[in-house]
Amino acid sequence: MPRRSPSTPRWMSPSPREVGFPIERRTLLKGIAGVGAAAAVPGLAACGGSSKSSGSASTGGGASAAAGSAAPAGSAASGGGGGAASGTISFGSNGSDPVPKAAYQALFDAFQAKNSGATVKVNTVDHNTFQEQINSYLQGKPEDVFTWFAGYRMRFFAAQGLVGDISDVWQKIGSQYTDAFKQASTGDDGKQYFVPMYNYPWGVFYFKSVWQKNGWEVPKTWDDFKALLPKIKAKGMSPIGFADKDGWPVMGWFDIINMRVNGYQYHVDLMAHKNTWDDPKTKDVFSHWAELLPYTESNPLGRTWQEAAQNLGGGKSAMYLLGSFVGQQYKGAQLDDLDFFPFPEINSQYGQDSIDAPIDGVMMAKKPKNEAGAKALLEFFGSPEGIEAYLKTDSNDVAANKQASTANYNALQKKSQEIIASTKNIAQFMDRDTRPDFASTVMIPSLQDFIKNPKDIDGLTKKIESQAKSIFTG
Amino acid sequence: MATTLQDAAAPTGKPRRRGGRRFSTRDKVVLGLMMGVPALIHIAFVWFPAIASVALSFARWNGVGGLGTIKWVGFDNYHQITTNYPSFWPAVHHNLFWLGALLIVGTPLGLFLAILLDKEMKGSRLYQSAIYLPVVLSLALVGFIWQLIYSPDQGLINNVFHTDVDWLGDPSVNIWAIIVAALWKHVGYIMVLYLAGLKAVDTSLREAASMDGATEVQTFRSVVFPSLRPINIVVLVVTVIEALRAFDIVYIINKGRNGLELLSVLITDNIIGEASRIGFGSAIAVILLVISLAFIVPYLTVVFGKEFKS
Numbered sequence: 001m002p003r004r005s006p007s008t009p010r011w012m013s014p015s016p017r018e019v020g021f022p023i024e025r026r027t028l029l030k031g032i033a034g035v036g037a038a039a040a041v042p043g044l045a046a047c048g049g050s051s052k053s054s055g056s057a058s059t060g061g062g063a064s065a066a067a068g069s070a071a072p073a074g075s076a077a078s079g080g081g082g083g084a085a086s087g088t089i090s091f092g093s094n095g096s097d098p099v100p101k102a103a104y105q106a107l108f109d110a111f112q113a114k115n116s117g118a119t120v121k122v123n124t125v126d127h128n129t130f131q132e133q134i135n136s137y138l139q140g141k142p143e144d145v146f147t148w149f150a151g152y153r154m155r156f157f158a159a160q161g162l163v164g165d166i167s168d169v170w171q172k173i174g175s176q177y178t179d180a181f182k183q184a185s186t187g188d189d190g191k192q193y194f195v196p197m198y199n200y201p202w203g204v205f206y207f208k209s210v211w212q213k214n215g216w217e218v219p220k221t222w223d224d225f226k227a228l229l230p231k232i233k234a235k236g237m238s239p240i241g242f243a244d245k246d247g248w249p250v251m252g253w254f255d256i257i258n259m260r261v262n263g264y265q266y267h268v269d270l271m272a273h274k275n276t277w278d279d280p281k282t283k284d285v286f287s288h289w290a291e292l293l294p295y296t297e298s299n300p301l302g303r304t305w306q307e308a309a310q311n312l313g314g315g316k317s318a319m320y321l322l323g324s325f326v327g328q329q330y331k332g333a334q335l336d337d338l339d340f341f342p343f344p345e346i347n348s349q350y351g352q353d354s355i356d357a358p359i360d361g362v363m364m365a366k367k368p369k370n371e372a373g374a375k376a377l378l379e380f381f382g383s384p385e386g387i388e389a390y391l392k393t394d395s396n397d398v399a400a401n402k403q404a405s406t407a408n409y410n411a412l413q414k415k416s417q418e419i420i421a422s423t424k425n426i427a428q429f430m431d432r433d434t435r436p437d438f439a440s441t442v443m444i445p446s447l448q449d450f451i452k453n454p455k456d457i458d459g460l461t462k463k464i465e466s467q468a469k470s471i472f473t474g
Numbered sequence: 475m476a477t478t479l480q481d482a483a484a485p486t487g488k489p490r491r492r493g494g495r496r497f498s499t500r501d502k503v504v505l506g507l508m509m510g511v512p513a514l515i516h517i518a519f520v521w522f523p524a525i526a527s528v529a530l531s532f533a534r535w536n537g538v539g540g541l542g543t544i545k546w547v548g549f550d551n552y553h554q555i556t557t558n559y560p561s562f563w564p565a566v567h568h569n570l571f572w573l574g575a576l577l578i579v580g581t582p583l584g585l586f587l588a589i590l591l592d593k594e595m596k597g598s599r600l601y602q603s604a605i606y607l608p609v610v611l612s613l614a615l616v617g618f619i620w621q622l623i624y625s626p627d628q629g630l631i632n633n634v635f636h637t638d639v640d641w642l643g644d645p646s647v648n649i650w651a652i653i654v655a656a657l658w659k660h661v662g663y664i665m666v667l668y669l670a671g672l673k674a675v676d677t678s679l680r681e682a683a684s685m686d687g688a689t690e691v692q693t694f695r696s697v698v699f700p701s702l703r704p705i706n707i708v709v710l711v712v713t714v715i716e717a718l719r720a721f722d723i724v725y726i727i728n729k730g731r732n733g734l735e736l737l738s739v740l741i742t743d744n745i746i747g748e749a750s751r752i753g754f755g756s757a758i759a760v761i762l763l764v765i766s767l768a769f770i771v772p773y774l775t776v777v778f779g780k781e782f783k784s
Contacts, residue, residue: 132748247731436750440747441744441749444729445732466558470558471751
């Protein structure tokens with residue numbers, strides 16, 4: 001359906017493990033690679049669309065993926081991965097940082113080891129560039145399989161008929177996922193378009209040793225939390241690490257406070273603009289947030305999340321709300337010392353029953369050059385084996401596949417999995433939960449304005465609401 | 475760049491011939507192709523997109539599907555931009571501020587450096603290269619370099635001077651900080667242009683002036699500077715273009731938000747990003763086009779006016 005009609009995307013999915021922000025895994029200098037053109041990373045400059053697939057999709061060169069792929073029931077050890085695929089399968093990747101890049105390669109190596117006739121040709125594009133160009137990418141010559149995010153951000157493109165239906169892949173891999181993951185992979189039309197790979201929780205990160213040394217307790221409630229902040233400040237540390245140079249990190253603050261104050265359903269409805277921004281309940285979120293701002297690091301708008309993470313590591317700040325990818329910034333003993341807790345309860349009606357835990361995964365192009373191969377690859381992505389190969393290299397996330405082995409998980413991954421499993425509502429991050437044109441053009445500047453001037457909540461929410469009206473009623 | 479005839483040029487006595495010459499068919503074909511092909515390319519890549527942008531600015535469209543999905547909304551986009559888009563007016567101000575800074579600070583500074591280097595002092599080659607070096611860097615790279623200097627936690631300034639200024643995040647400071655970075659690059663460019671102009675000034679003019687007992691300053695004011703007029707026009711045009719197309723440096727710093735809004739960034743934010751508000755973005759582009767025209771039209775009038783007269 002066209003974006004214009006006041007479409008009501010099916011927000012009501014029970015607990016879509018929706019997803020958070022595209023992690024901007026860039027440090028200041030690494031970003032150079034992504035400047036200017038969509039810098040296909042040197043060495044991997046496979047321009048999409050030029051894959052010489054041997055044998056067209058319809059007639060399938062060699063054994064089609066559908067053949068002989070009895071989905072292995074259970075037995076995670078030797079998970080599925082489809083039949084023998086063949087030909088070249090092109091893959092568009094936004095994993096431009098070294099860790100995810102190597103992790104994808106590990107997954108493809110495992111896939112190619114199983115399917116000797118298949119080669120995966122990877123085209124890696126800088127993470128942010130990939131997101132920004134998704135519209136033209138999907139209408140141009142997308143690779144057969146490409147990386148994307150679950151939830152609204154996926155449904156939005158599926159609804160416009162820009163991605164391939166992979167319901168038949170789900171027939172094979174479906175049994176290995178919980179219903180919440182299936183929901184998060186399903187479009188408005190009830191078909192599946194997405195294979196979830198992993199997700200990662202957002203929580204308040206801190207170093208155990210620092211807190212033990214100072215005798216600080218993990219706060220469970222808002223009052224505990226607020227009582228703790230001045231104590232930390234008295235030690236000469238910034239109680240809360242804070243960074244929003246890139247605009248998206250503080251969306252996590254709004255999300256979590258909104259879910260704590262008004263509950264998951266209110267949050268999801270607000271993201272769909274079924275609730276309004278100038279509603280007193282929404283304003284209440286900002287007033288709670290404003291109480292914390294005096295305890296956050298100064299100069300947040302000039303700081304990247306990586307710098308804030310380093311400040312946390314360097315003992316300049318005591319805690320930091322971010323996704324578990326923050327772990328990429330630490331090594332060795334320090335990484336082992338890192339821990340996190342879910343944001344404290346504000347309203348006892350909702351307790352700590354929601355978190356942001358974004359899902360990343362893969363989708364198929366609308367008209368892949370090598371459909372059989374693409375589906376075989378997607379199936380491999382959806383197999384325990386595939387995701388294990390990936391997580392072996394990139395160990396900041398937890399597998400979406402419930403049969404994937406957790407034997408190799410580090411403490412942080414184990415904790416992440418525990419928190420995700422025990423939390424009732426898994427929400428998205430704001431910019432995967434709402435329309436992209438609203439998140440980026442309205443919410444980023446608005447939240448930055450709030451940080452600069454937390455006093456004028458009425459004026460701010462009025463401005464947001466009037467822009468939301470014009471965008472959502474388009 | 476159009477060159478203007480200097481007053482010193484020899485007056486042409488002969489009246490211009492008007493349409494006297496006959497062309498053979500082959501000449502006509504060759505000329506037709508030589509004129510026609512570039513004209514077509516120009517129309518296809520300059521005029522068509524420009525006119526299409528103007529048309530699209532009256533529409534709502536997310537760029538997906540055929541042209542049938544375009545919804546015409548009249549002036550609604552313009553109305554929204556001017557009344558319901560908090561980033562818009564700051565962006566206009568910043569663009570004009572950028573222009574002002576380049577004109578008022580950048581141009582005199584570039585001229586001053588050019589005059590110093592024109593003195594043929596010792597090591598002037600070295601200075602010249604040093605000042606010109608930033609010009610060959612892309613603005614995006616300049617953005618990275620200056621981030622290392624300005625970054626609040628890990629940047630050079632705050633660590634060396636133990637200050638706690640949020641050079642990049644404080645909206646009242648960051649535009650100045652970025653202007654400094656932009657000038658760092660821009661001044662070298664202006665310097666080279668003026669240096670070329672100064673080298674072209676006839677030495678006999680200077681000699682004559684010093685014979686008449688003119689001081690350095692007088693010589694410059696009444697003899698050298700007037701002969702730099704064509705260069706001044708070039709510099710003016712370059713500066714206006716640079717100021718209106720400023721984009722990369724702020725985009726690198728913080729995606730052009732929070733005190734660094736520029737029209738060019740708003741356009742890309744709305745059109746190119748995931749937002750894909752093609753109509754809305756086009757309307758901002760049209761506004762930028764109108765602002766550009768306000769500078770371009772007078773310039774062309776002056777230049778062509780002169781040419782017709784001569």
